[in-house]
Amino acid sequence: MGLDDLKNKGKDFVNENKDEAIDKGKKHLDENKDDYTEKGKEFAKDKFGKN
Structure with missing residues (x-):
């Protein structure tokens, strides 16, 4: 099984x-x-000081 086969199996899944x-x-x-x-x-409060 080649890399292309594995890629296609992954896409199908x-x-x-x-x-x-x-x-x-x-x-x-x-x-x-x-x-x-x-x-x-x-x-948001911690990062930007807003409520």
Whole structure:
């Protein structure tokens, strides 16, 4: 198996699984958005001195 075969297998795998990965990512963000919002606020306050 050559390098091109491996590249093509990788591309095929990504294409076959990307919708599931996107859905999992969206679900994770929805479930944790409050936590990420707070972390973003803290980051902005520390980095830029804003609330």
